[in-house]
Amino acid sequence: MNSEPLLQVKEITKTFGGIIALSNVSFNVNQGEILGIIGPNGSGKTTIVNCVTGFIKVSSGSIHFRGREITSKPPHKIADMGVTRTFQIMRPYYSLPAYKNLVIPLFSPRARRTGGWRGGGKLGDRNTVGIDILEEIGFERDSYVPYKTTSSLPTGYLKRLELARCLALKPELIICDEVFSGLSMSEIASMVPLIERLQMDGITLIMIEHRLRELFQVANRIIVLNFGEKLIEGSAETVMADPRVREAYFGSQEVEEVMGHA
Amino acid sequence: MNTQNRKRRKERIDRGIKVRTDSLYALMSWREITYLITPRFILIVGMLLLPFIVPGMYWQRVISIVCIYALLAMSFDFLAHYVGLVSLGGAFFVGTGGYISALLNTSLGMNPLVTIICATLLGGMFCTLLLLPCLPLRGVYFAIVTLMYPLLLARVIEALDIIGGTDGIIGIDSFPNTWVEQYWVIGVMLLFLFALRRLVNTDLGLVLRAVKDNDQAVRASGMNIIHYKALAVLIAASIGCMAGACLVHIYMWAGISTFALDFSVLPIAATVIGGSGTLVGPVIGCLILVPVSELLRDFGTLRIVFYSLILLGFIVFRSEGLMLYGQRKYAQFERWTTI
Numbered sequence: 271m272n273s274e275p276l277l278q279v280k281e282i283t284k285t286f287g288g289i290i291a292l293s294n295v296s297f298n299v300n301q302g303e304i305l306g307i308i309g310p311n312g313s314g315k316t317t318i319v320n321c322v323t324g325f326i327k328v329s330s331g332s333i334h335f336r337g338r339e340i341t342s343k344p345p346h347k348i349a350d351m352g353v354t355r356t357f358q359i360m361r362p363y364y365s366l367p368a369y370k371n372l373v374i375p376l377f378s379p380r381a382r383r384t385g386g387w388r389g390g391g392k393l394g395d396r397n398t399v400g401i402d403i404l405e406e407i408g409f410e411r412d413s414y415v416p417y418k419t420t421s422s423l424p425t426g427y428l429k430r431l432e433l434a435r436c437l438a439l440k441p442e443l444i445i446c447d448e449v450f451s452g453l454s455m456s457e458i459a460s461m462v463p464l465i466e467r468l469q470m471d472g473i474t475l476i477m478i479e480h481r482l483r484e485l486f487q488v489a490n491r492i493i494v495l496n497f498g499e500k501l502i503e504g505s506a507e508t509v510m511a512d513p514r515v516r517e518a519y520f521g522s523q524e525v526e527e528v529m530g531h532a
Numbered sequence: 533m534n535t536q537n538r539k540r541r542k543e544r545i546d547r548g549i550k551v552r553t554d555s556l557y558a559l560m561s562w563r564e565i566t567y568l569i570t571p572r573f574i575l576i577v578g579m580l581l582l583p584f585i586v587p588g589m590y591w592q593r594v595i596s597i598v599c600i601y602a603l604l605a606m607s608f609d610f611l612a613h614y615v616g617l618v619s620l621g622g623a624f625f626v627g628t629g630g631y632i633s634a635l636l637n638t639s640l641g642m643n644p645l646v647t648i649i650c651a652t653l654l655g656g657m658f659c660t661l662l663l664l665p666c667l668p669l670r671g672v673y674f675a676i677v678t679l680m681y682p683l684l685l686a687r688v689i690e691a692l693d694i695i696g697g698t699d700g701i702i703g704i705d706s707f708p709n710t711w712v713e714q715y716w717v718i719g720v721m722l723l724f725l726f727a728l729r730r731l732v733n734t735d736l737g738l739v740l741r742a743v744k745d746n747d748q749a750v751r752a753s754g755m756n757i758i759h760y761k762a763l764a765v766l767i768a769a770s771i772g773c774m775a776g777a778c779l780v781h782i783y784m785w786a787g788i789s790t791f792a793l794d795f796s797v798l799p800i801a802a803t804v805i806g807g808s809g810t811l812v813g814p815v816i817g818c819l820i821l822v823p824v825s826e827l828l829r830d831f832g833t834l835r836i837v838f839y840s841l842i843l844l845g846f847i848v849f850r851s852e853g854l855m856l857y858g859q860r861k862y863a864q865f866e867r868w869t870t871i
Contacts, residue, residue, distance in 0.1 A: 323752065349754035357752070363745040366738070374742045375753035377735050396735055439754055
């Protein structure tokens with residue numbers, strides 16, 4: 271296996287006017303792993319997604335994917351290389367039926383080049399390939415759900431649709447921006463095996479999450495962010511044992527109180 | 533009486549879903565095929581028969597103008613409701629297409645039908661090139677820029693006194709005869725109408741609609757939205773330039789009044805009363821608005837007042853547009869039933 275990391279993020283800094291959203295954040299993502307990024311609200315998690323996928327430009331630092339620099343490339347070029355993302359606030363095409371949502375990524379140059387899903391889709395029927403992908407991601411094929419207008423679907427399906435849009439591109443790296451948020455416990459429970467299967471299929475994932483319990487089930491490595499800085503990196507146990515992480519989440523005073531009680 | 537009335541109510545039943553899907557299912561019976569074909573058949577045959585039905589040369593000319601406005605309205609509807617670019621560029625397209633066609637005809641002596649096709653292609657490219665810088669913008673900016681160009685070009689022609697200046701270009705060949713003129717504009721109009729309807733339902737058309745719905749997701753899918761917006765503008769501008777080129781050959785004159793804002797505004801009004809997002813609606817809107825405008829000439833100065841009242845009536849009482857209303861009613865049965 272190639273020892274070079276799939277994605278290399280080196281000392282990226284992003285400032286919005288006077289606000290420092292990210293300062294000198296560096297991390298690597300290895301081929302085939304699931305990297306979790308956690309942190310309190312406003313710690314810069316979504317900014318990392320936006321920087322890596324090119325939706326906003328970094329102020330300084332560099333991002334390499336497979337050794338090639340993608341720092342200042344436009345989003346469609348980065349997606350074309352196989353780095354896809356989901357949106358925290360779902361962005362499906364609301365006026366179209368669910369399966370037609372996938373016709374659009376299947377029309378993209380990358381999907382045409384890679385032959386769409388399972389070899390179909392180059393000149394084939396994108397509708398059928400779209401329904402195949404939806405079935406893969408947990409839509410019931412023979413029900414009416416894939417044919418319903420997207421705006422009438424519940425949140426659980428919309429989150430899946432976000433993932434399906436990434437899968438249509440045959441991605442190498444998927445950056446999931448809070449795919450578990452807003453879902454019920456049973457919906458999350460059905461989502462976890464899906465994530466595990468994507469990893470088994472050889473797709474690398476970065477998962478930004480607030481649902482720590484479910485994230486720790488699937489993630490191989492965790493990065494904790496606070497106020498735009500990387501606090502710590504490591505396995506779930508080491509991360510949660512670190513007092514700085516507790517401080518970031520609960521505040522220093524409470525930690526002292528909790529410690530005092532214990 | 534009162535009790536009898538109470539026992540009756542109007543019942544609305546939707547037609548079978550298979551008919552409304554427009555797909556292969558519709559071919560299962562003659563009844564369903566007829567149901568689908570009738571409206572299209574009425575439109576095509578009606579348009580083709582119109583030059584014979586109307587009395588006299590004057591109204592034949594009105595039909596040509598209807599078709600020209602219909603082309604502009606279609607191009608507006610396509611851009612606004614399938615790509616999300618609200619364009620006020622009717623005047624820009626008409627002026628560009630008109631001048632290119634006029635120049636090709638007067639200086640190179642090309643046949644009108646050839647110049648119209650050349651003006652469609654060249655004008656489409658010219659307009660797209662000029663509009664390219666504002667394509668990354670969203671919202672009202674595109675509308676402002678498209679409104680600015682016709683004003684700008686008209687003043688440039690006037691101030692520099694180039695290509696005819698304020699007098700315009702005279703001595704442009706007309707169509708060989710009125711029948712060629714009539715059937716050329718009607719044919720072109722029907723051709724672009726059905727081509728656009730087909731385009732918006734292909735996979736490419738879906739991508740264009742997705743750009744309107746959610747451009748960020750399209751970028752995240754690895755597609756350059758500027759390319760697709762430029763392609764859509766090229767199509768719409770070409771249609772508009774075709775309209776302008778036809779207009780110039782009908783009037784045998786091209787001047788700075790081809791940049792008049794009527795060409796931007798009337799198509800929008802026609803789209804609103806015809807039903808936006810249907811592509812046929814704008815054509816129907818033009819079929820109503822343009823002849824009404826001619827009929828009201830008898831009222832002299834009050835013409836604009838009556839015209840505005842008619843528009844107002846449509847907008848207040850049929851705000852969804854005639855075509856959408858018609859489509860809804862056509863897909864339903866209505867009958868009185870006793871309870």
